[in-house]
Amino acid sequence: MPGVMVQIPKQQPAQPPGTSGAARPEAAGVARGAVPTSADVARLAGVSRATVSYVLNNTSAVRISEPTRRRVHEAAKELGYVPHAAARSLRAGHTRIVLMPTPEVPVGPLYSAFLNELQWALSRLDYTVVQYGSVGLGGEQAARAWAELRPVAVLAPVGMGPDGIGILRRSGAKAVITLGPDPVAGAHALIMDHREVGRAAGDHLIARGHRRIGVVMPREEGLGTFALPRLAGVEDTGAEVVRLPLAYEEEDAARAAGHLRERGLGAVFAYNDEYAMLLMRALQDTGAAIPDDVAVIGADDLMLGRLLRPRLSTVRIDLPSGEELAGLVDRLVRDPAAEPEVRNVLGASAVPRAST
Amino acid sequence: MPGVMVQIPKQQPAQPPGTSGAARPEAAGVARGAVPTSADVARLAGVSRATVSYVLNNTSAVRISEPTRRRVHEAAKELGYVPHAAARSLRAGHTRIVLMPTPEVPVGPLYSAFLNELQWALSRLDYTVVQYGSVGLGGEQAARAWAELRPVAVLAPVGMGPDGIGILRRSGAKAVITLGPDPVAGAHALIMDHREVGRAAGDHLIARGHRRIGVVMPREEGLGTFALPRLAGVEDTGAEVVRLPLAYEEEDAARAAGHLRERGLGAVFAYNDEYAMLLMRALQDTGAAIPDDVAVIGADDLMLGRLLRPRLSTVRIDLPSGEELAGLVDRLVRDPAAEPEVRNVLGASAVPRAST
């Protein structure tokens, strides 16, 4: 490694004698290129490090004279001093870090917006949000990597098991919260069960008189997390289900549309509005009338559904606001001993429009 | 604060005598509820903390006997020991943290995917990606908050000035990289100038014989970051530009469509494909023929554009891959003294389809 970062000892505190006689620093000021510390500020202001800390955190337990305060502030400003978060939290024994998993695939505007909102809400509550990609690691190893940051709270990704949860809790996380279809032992759970979405779609189509329902399954990697439960939800309704694998591209949609008509399917739940739009277009290109020949329903209630002709029926998904969830996280952090809480946070309801 | 986290001194190292006679710990094992440290592991394995460190990081400079290694590993496993990142980086003098700004508003699927990809690529290079929301703070204050984390690299948000850059660099950031339309003094710059997008759209429409061009300006807060440069790009082409404020909802689109026809505009650049779809639908509902009465071009080349009838002309935007950019960040981190580099990373080209 090139010798770029020169470490120069800052201040030689009174020490058990007999060791390390490194040369004293250049008396005044900070070495060029080194990051200033509170000791540098103290030296420049002519006070002790303790005083610097008191002033900069304006600790109420201690009164510091106005002139001293000013000197400290000026010194800090002059040096461009910024406290060191790691040192501070090491001393404090805890952090304000909240860990959130990064979805591995583009996950749709709805869920993206949800995560984004949550992130901002947490920031506003003064948490440091760390997006964590587990890359290749399996559940337990990922948990260990996360635990290194000593987060105060973790929003665990689907797939994290009780072992991972345990590791995180033992590393000091005050709240571990899973977002997924099923609760996990030892953690709070925000149940987001996409079967509800499939059920709403299935019930709607059944009410319209359909018995056999095609269900679009995105071929895209990673979407199974949502697609499989949605499929299962349709199956729950008792309808006869036909899977329709579909890649998000026009050619495959044309193929799927042909296939669908051959099989005489009269109704399709298209995974979401975007796949619905794709399939609907392909169906129309084959000359099919919607909804008379084929009824199509999407999900997520995106704007684009309202712009299609016929207007796309869909399933609206109600997610809690980021603000609300951030508040919950905060509450759980403040009461770490609370019993694991399980709460259903995903609501789904059909929005009938012209395509069914 | 409730007395949940009991701090119990771990090991009393040889000390200058005469102070702090706190009771020794319960001889063996870790206090329940406390997070185990390397000292705990050392005690359980019957070795020194140094040895634990050597084994766990398998330092090549030192040979440790196989039995000792095993004892240490077993002790670590038994205690569920996980190293403390803050302590480690405090000691090391640097972190592997890369700071990325969180966009304040939903910013479109294209840019979202780009940021997501970049994030994953950085994770793969073993960086810890921290998404940072600056909340209310202005540029300099935000920079100070970020600097507290001592990131090794920062992807600075638009709006961060040279002062903020300076703060970050002085706090030890080896690379500060701006993503935006203009370079900022002291930082590397990945120029993403959306004027290119407007220019491509404008040129295309001019080539189709239009002289007056309507430009959709989203009313949505925060999109100005992209919308204003795109507008400026159209102005660059010398066309006569008419601004069309438009909220992302059907009613306002109907109003805008009517307004547009009254003013006799024959061509519109609709900010992006989604606004284009919205406006196109509204225009068609007024009975306008596209492209004969009004030509419409979008941007971002989303799938939905190909599904519209007529198929939507658009501007394809070429962004570097996340992998590529992560590699660049890594390179800059390794060579912190490198001269600030300015690189144009946004390519824009019109994709003519049936709507113009």
Next chain:
DNA sequence: TTGAAAGCGTTACCAA
């Protein structure tokens, strides 16, 4: 009102 010093969990140097 201020200062000295301990200690948070690591790692790396130097001795043994």
Next chain:
DNA sequence: TTGGTAACGCTTTCAA
């Protein structure tokens, strides 16, 4: 091959 110990930057008693 292993262990003692200083040091990273900060906060916070305890003493003066």
